[in-house]
Amino acid sequence: MAHTVLPRLRKAQVLDSDVVTNEQGHPTGLDCRIVPMHRAQQAGDRRHPLALSRQELAVLLRLCEVLFGPGWTPKGKDPVPAGMLAGRTGRGASTDRLGLLLMVLSTGQRGWLQLCPGTVDTGRGRPAATVARLLGCTPEAGSKVLGRLREHGVVEVVRRETASRLHQTSRVRLVPVAEAHGHGPVLGAPKGGAERATSVVSDLAGTALGDLEADQQASAHGGTGKSDGDDGFSAGAADLAGSAQHHTGHASVADEVVEVxxxxxxxxxxxxxxxxxxxxxxxxxxxxxxxxxxxxxxLVVGAGRPLRGEQLxxxxxxxxxxxxxxxxxxxxxxxxxxxxxxxxxxxxxxxxxxxxxxxxxxxxxxxxxxxxxxxxxxxxxxxxxxxxxxxxxxxxxxxxxxxxxxxxxxxxxxxxxxxxxxxxxxxxxxxxxxxxxxxxxxxxxxxLDGGGPCETCEYRVADRRALRRRVEADVDAGMPDAPPAVRRAAVDERLREAVARETEQVRVRHARAAVERAARQAAIAQVRAEAKAAEQARRAVPCAGCGASDAAGLCTACATWRSAEAEIREAVLTAAAGQAEVDNLGDVERVVVQAESALRREVEEASARVRADGATPDEVASLARLIAETAVFTCRRSALALLAHGEVAAAEADLAFAARMRGAHRYRTRGDAERAADEAAEQARERTARYLLSERLSVLRTRWRPAGASVTHGPLRPA
Structure with a gap:
């Protein structure tokens, strides 16, 4: 459960858990949350299949306990007995439990499983096909699950002989469901039914009566909807293809209606x-x-019946x-x-x-x-x-x-x-x-979203009715003694005038909005034109380094050289942070000059070689920046190594070693404790070295400024 089930559930975002602690901070349990069910309940949609109430969850849990619960004895309560499949372990046990649960949920009060309709695998039979469709597996696997459940005595596969000693369709009976509703064994079951039941799984599907009835009702799982109101079978149908009805039953897709x-x-x-x-x-x-x-x-038969070739x-x-x-x-x-x-x-x-x-x-x-x-x-x-x-x-x-x-x-x-x-x-x-x-x-x-009336349409209708009521009130006040026909004509005339005024106001409003929209579009176009002109002017500025035209102030080669200069400065400062005393400016200047001279000499030699090979200025600048970046990495690694072997890092390592050894009793042997302590000391040494390097670089960037005589080679420039 800890290494297989829970990690997979968390990875699939199905289960979320929080550690529950007591007042002292010690863990006492897990607060688990089923994520899809929690989201369904938070959404408040009762139609969601996972939005189950506490009563519904309690019923489902009780059903699972009765079917395959392991059984336990809670404190202060009666013991919960083990389920029917509690002793089923090993390969396929989880599949059997799931199959039994789905079969119970697809069963009526009398215990008969609703078999699937349509054409099924003729080599396995309809019961096996029904179990396979419930589990989403092959008929062969469904046949194996059905056989194992029969061996445990929770499922019965029943067939009944007719007067001609032929077999009818096979039906599956869930024994615990039938017994829970007070229904005993199948009445009139054939003798030796237990022995013949072993061959039911391989009955021919084409001879099953459940595939031939015309009034089948499909269940939620695609069952035939075979009524539970009858425990027996039709005595007149035989389990032979020759005696079966002519056509298979079709799954119902609409309410049954008596039609011609x-x-x-x-x-x-x-x-x-x-x-x-x-x-x-x-x-x-x-x-x-x-x-x-x-x-x-x-057909209409009589004197008016058309002859062949005439219009029907x-x-x-x-x-x-x-x-x-x-x-x-x-x-x-x-x-x-x-x-x-x-x-x-x-x-x-x-x-x-x-x-x-x-x-x-x-x-x-x-x-x-x-x-x-x-x-x-x-x-x-x-x-x-x-x-x-x-x-x-x-x-x-x-x-x-x-x-x-x-x-x-x-x-x-x-x-x-x-x-x-x-x-x-x-x-x-x-x-x-x-x-x-x-x-x-x-x-x-x-x-569309709720199915109720549209609020906007109701507002429009209410506005029109309010307008009519106002007009009628004005007409009644101005013409109290006029006949009803005259008042009605006056109301209609004033309504037409009001609608015309409203239409004119809408037209004026739309025209004003069109003018405002055109003004906004013109302003946007002007802003875009100004931005385009400014961008063109910026691009036309020559390069500040080499003077190339249309370089937007700096060409690609000069920009790359500037990046290389910044990396060179970072490399020499890193070298000084690791080798010199940051408080002694003379020592810092000595290390910086020495490191910068060596690095610039390496860059110039590499640049000369690639120029002799015909490299472009951009390629030369890129090579210089690559060498400078590599130097930064090398200097940082060297500085960390030097600082890690310093006094401060060694002291931190000793403290970490001692702290870990104080808990040596938690380890199996003293050798294990010493190895853990050595590892903790190394980690402390590395952390201290990184911290010291960061602090030294911060101090150097803030306090140290190179003197004019220190830059012996001058800034790099593309040739």
């Missing part, structure tokens, strides 16, 4: 205009009870859908799923997964987009508008805001049947924001 079959209720459905006998499509899709509840698709007329379903009062899941009027008077040919793919919730209110319009290019264009427009809305409402709420906007616009339009050009309507009327004021968060009088 023309809207595309199931896969493989026959549609108008496709196939030789569309009236027979779906004859074997549902059982008789379902056929009685849901109306089937039929609207079906009875189309006429029924266009009647007032027939609404879809979004609350808007339902259309026929095609252009006006046109029958949709074939199936249209559903919206992309990331846009299904957003486009749910206009799903009937999406079905009319038969061309892939149109669908791609609409999807790109929706994603672009989602980014815009996310900038105002936040990424987690952008989808809901845009979905409500589409539903509202479609209801205002009159339903899908009133939309002629689907792409044009979505791009120009359905998706764009319609602000009623200057606020960027306003959309038709509603706020």
């Amino acid at each position: 079959a023309a809207d595309g209720g199931f896969s493989g459905e026959g549609r108008l205009g496709s196939g030789d006998r569309p009236e027979r499509a779906g004859a074997r899709e549902d059982d008789p009870a379902a056929r009685q509840e849901v109306p089937r698709l039929t 007329r609207d079906s009875a379903v189309d006429e029924l859908d266009r009647q007032p009062g027939r609404t879809g899941a979004s609350g808007s009027q339902r259309g026929d799923g095609s252009e006006a008077g046109e029958v949709c040919q074939g199936r249209v793919p559903r919206p992309p997964r990331d846009l299904q919730d957003v486009l749910a209110p206009v799903e009937l319009l999406w079905t009319r987009l038969s061309h892939p290019g149109a669908r791609s264009k609409v999807a790109a427009a929706v994603r672009a508008e989602l980014e815009v809305v996310a900038g105002q409402a936040g990424p987690e709420y952008a989808g809901g805001v845009l979905a409500r906007r589409l539903a509202r616009r479609l209801a205002d339009q009159g339903g899908p049947g009133e939309v002629r050009d689907v792409v044009g309507w979505l791009m120009r009327r359905g998706l764009p924001r319609r602000p009623d004021c200057t606020d960027v968060r306003c959309d038709e009088g509603l706020r």
Whole structure:
């Protein structure tokens, strides 16, 4: 925990801890803080998944204790027993605990785990695929986790035989959940179920009934939503692919609504205009009870039926859908799923997964987009508008805001049947924001960030109503005996005059603002022109060192030589600080002259060599500065070495050694204590040397000034 878990949590910025001390300053514990949960609670958004209350956290902790807590005995309280997986250790133990917790959270009161829908790995089975999706691993790993949990007796995988001795779908039962709610073993379980349960994990997924039911409800983890209201299974379905229903169940993405079959209720459905006998499509899709509840698709048969090659007329379903009062899941009027008077040919793919919730209110319009290019264009427009809305409402709420906007616009339009050009309507009327004021968060009088009414729009409406009330009061005061029609005409006339005056004032204000803006822009342009002229004049100044034109006062070579001069002065002062007595100016001058002469001689010799090789003045100056910088480093190292062996540094080292040896009892042996003391003495010696060098350089820069005769070689100049 100390060397692996806690450092990784702190590095990932998940855990933050402070040391708790007592009155004497001794540590007594750690105050740990879960950073994401703390931030969620500080934000005050109760919809955040981590913004849990103390009661919710207590329930979650109690659940973890019952499942896999180690068990302990608190002071003054009853002992907490160990959890069901407390004895599970070794490889994969943490994975088993996490899998059990996720399975319990995905289980109903009767203990049945909600299995995942759709096509799964046929070699592992649906229970293993469900566990794999909960853990985010492969079906093989999910099968191993499920097997280990079954060995510990916390999970049961149950299958039931039918009258034909065939198997139904496999179901997973969480034993502790069922027992906690007072439900005993599975009624009617087959004999020898424990022996046959070992092969459940490898059942064929294609024969699982959970993949074939048409009324599945997806859970939060993608489960099938298999009802817990029944502990048993359907006795009429067998666990063979040949006896399974024709089509797999699809995960629900919207509220279930009883619709006619023309809207595309199931896969493989026959549609108008496709196939030789569309009236027979779906004859074997549902059982008789379902056929009685849901109306089937039929064509208008009678004297007016068109012949082949003639234009098709609207079906009875189309006429029924266009009647007032027939609404879809979004609350808007339902259309026929095609252009006006046109029958949709074939199936249209559903919206992309990331846009299904957003486009749910206009799903009937999406079905009319038969061309892939149109669908791609609409999807790109929706994603672009989602980014815009996310900038105002936040990424987690952008989808809901845009979905409500589409539903509202479609209801205002009159339903899908009133939309002629689907792409044009979505791009120009359905998706764009319609602000009623200057606020960027306003959309038709509603706020994008909070969903409430726009305050700016309310202020505008309130101002208009106040203006009308004032005008009405003035008219009533001036014309008390006039008829209502005359007073109403007078009110309208004065309102027009007031609006005209307000419009004129706005125009004058805008004109004044335009003049002020032009004046500001002219002033800014003048300032920029003056700055540009000053910069050009500065650049035109010749070099003060060599007289080169357009050098801005100093060319590159002369500037580099000046830097080299400064480094040479720093090098000789560092040498004097390490070798001379700072209080003796004669000794300081001697060391400075000697060090400066040697350094300038080295610079001149190196410069002469590179000039003979054809180097440019800039290259010669750069070489001189490099030599001077190297000399500063060398002199500093030498000065530190000299000061470290001085009396002051030695005394500090002795004191540090003695202080460390006074705590020799803390070490295992005296040799270890002496080594630690030697290390402390060396550190004290180095610190003292650095401090002495800094103090000496400060004194030399303040007090010492070189005499005129001391600079024997004069300042360096480029050749």
